[in-house]
Amino acid sequence: MTETTPVAALGQATVPDDSELLRFVADSLDALVSFFDTQTRGCRFANAAYASLYGFTSESIVGCTIEEIVGPAAWAEIETQVQRCQGGERVNYLRTHLRTDGSVRMLSIVLTPYLDASGRQTGLLSVITDTTQRWEAERAVRESEERTRKFAAATEEAIVFHCDGVMLDCNDAMTRLTGFPRNEVVGRNIFDFIAPAYRGKALNYTRSASEYLYEVCILHRDGHEIPIEVMGKTMPQHGADYRVVVVRDITARKNMQEREAFLALHDALTELLNRRALLEQLSLALAQARSAQTPRQKQVAVLVVNLDHFKTINDSLGHAVGDQILCALAQRLRACVAERGFIARPGGDEFVIVLPSADRSAAAHLADALFPALAQPLAVEQTSVSLSASIGISLFPDDEKTAPGLLRQAEAALRHAKESGRGNQQFSAPGMAGEAMAALQLQRELRSAVADRQLVLHYQPVVHVASGKLAGFEALVRWQHPERGLLEPAEFIAFAETHGLITPIGRWVMLDACRQLKAWHDAGLPQVPVAVNLSAFEFRQRDVAREIAAVLAETGLEPQFLEVELTETALMQQSDQVLQTLQAIEALGVGIAIDDFGTGYSSLAYLKRYPIAKLKIDRSFVMDTPGSSDDVAIVTAIVELGRSLKLRTVAEGVEQADQLALLARLGCDLAQGYGIARPMDAAQTRTWLEQQR
Secondary structure, three states, rough: OOOOOOOOHHHHHOOOOHHHHHHHHHHHHEEEEEEEOOOOOEEEEHHHHHHHHHOOOOOOOOEEEEEHOOOOHHHHHHHHHHHHHOOOOEEEEEEEEEEOOEEEEEEEEEEEHHHEEOEEEEEEEEEEEEEEHHHHHHHHHOOOOHHHHHHHOOOEEEEEEEEEOOEEEEEEOHHHOOOHHHHHOOOOHHHEOHHHHHHHHHHHHOOOOOOOOEEEEOOOOOOOEEEEEEEEEEEEEOOEEEEEEEEEEEEEHHHHHHHHHOOOOOOOOOOOOOOHHHHHHHHHHHHHOOOOOOOOOOOEEEEEEEEEEHHHHHHOOOHHHHHHHHHHHHHHHHHHHHHHOOEEEOOOEEEEEEEOOOOOHHHHHHHHHHHHHOOEEEEOOOOOEEEOOEEEEEEEEEOOOHHHHHHHHHHHHHHHHHOOOOHHHHHHHHHHHHHHHHHHHHHHHHHHHOOOOOOEEEEEEEEEEOOOOEEEEEEEEEEEEEOOOOOOOHHHHHHHOOOOOHHHHHHHHHHHHHHHHHHHHHOOOOOEEEEEEOOOOHHHOOOOHHHHHHHHHHHHHOOOOOOOOEEHHHHHHOOOHHHHHHHHHOOOOOOOEEEEOOOOOOOOOOOHHHHOEEEEEOOOHHOOOOOOOHHHHHHHHHHHOOOOOOOOOEEOOOOOOHHHHHHHHHOOEOOOOOOOOOOOOOOHHHHHHHHHH
């Protein structure tokens, strides 16, 4: 109501007139109400329920005679009753009504004569009540008590007959529900079987002759309570009313409802709190801390625990095994935390522990206890699995004052723990949450980098070790950032992989490298292949063979001049899908190389299973040769392995002449590195090629 609305106008607008009020009251009744003119027997008023019974509306029925409304057959049955009412008698009678769907309803009709102010009868009021249920129950009782007993025995629902609470009869389902034999049920008061907390409710229901569905609990013979759904009906017999009570065991439904309520606040897999409940409980803990008395009680610690390399477990052993591991680790966390706090699993392989009344020392002590507990080997699928974890910790009120803020701070500390080598704990520090915002900014910038043509390719020559002649190029992506300048792959590729941005970058690199190499070939420059790195994420998520074929067709590059380089991680899962993809790439005529060989986690079995042509020795094994005997031994072993498997070997990171000489003595086929030539942009590479020619 606005300030300018007159009160009188408001009252006038909200008060219905008499006809509206009458219509509202009549349509709100359960009964079917109508009013007829005594002389014409024409309908002057009917509520919606009455009109609907005979296929009319409240408006269309007005003016119709009783005979027109009910039909000739029904009129023949009720004409006498109507005449009695027209004679001034109040008439009460029953009759059956056949509905259009074929069902039969029992109707109780009361006809009341209406007298005007002068005492002259001018109308009659008809009030109809549907008594089908009561009629059917009475008819069933009258027809045969034995029939009722057989029916009761055939249902799983318990059925009881009682008078004033004393049970006269029951079916077998009632004996199963209570645990008592029939002879110990019949004759007893029905309320003796109701759980004490519900007896008052049951007594009120029975005394008021209610017939709606309601819930109570019944007592089993062994003392446990069973939730039941009850509906009672009053049945007249031999001058006394008795009740028929139908009882349904709703234990399964209650259990399901409790489960649904539980899952609304808990993780379905581990049954720990979910993110919603975590925020609720953490907010409550913070509120209690704010009103606490002692300094320690005013503090709350939040620990975010994330499993290291858990994705590798899912990829290699499957998600079912991963779920088993998560459940087992959840139990270990419960044992470590005990009553000191609560645990949640917001999702994935991340857990959150909240410790009320805990300072920095208590949080660090718990984190120290978690590391060995989580690292204990787990036996799953006949495999022993050991995992480490990284932990980020934030403190209230030092780091943040709100539940979401504390979680953000702890997650920022967790990222710092991951970047610090994993398997350690880190406390939140100023600026850490800002790093998350920086990551979000980097994600936005990367999305526009491809569209705005900010990515560029540099090409590093690969040469034959024995002759020094050019053998090919490796295409290396760079990001010409508008503000930060030229960025190396290390500054954005790993981020792109973990944030779902590697696919558009990989597609662009493949297309641009092939287009550029074809242009050089067409210009008469040396026809050597180009190698393109393919991320493990791309390899698993895309149909790379089909995309490579499309790129070759679009650029016109001959397939023998393209190589794809994969890390061992991409081949870790030795599945049919991996094999089929590699075979499809090989069938195109494209070469396949293993990049950073020796740094992966997989078995060497893939070397004989997959169609691989080259092994690229990781620069970490080359950079300290020939001074490091260990690295020399590793490089020697890889070269010998390649030779025995008829695979060509490529040494990366060659910077010194003595390194190249060592590789020549060992029989390594190819090499690349700053000591041979640095990566160059397209223009510089063309100039270099022309000089080589």
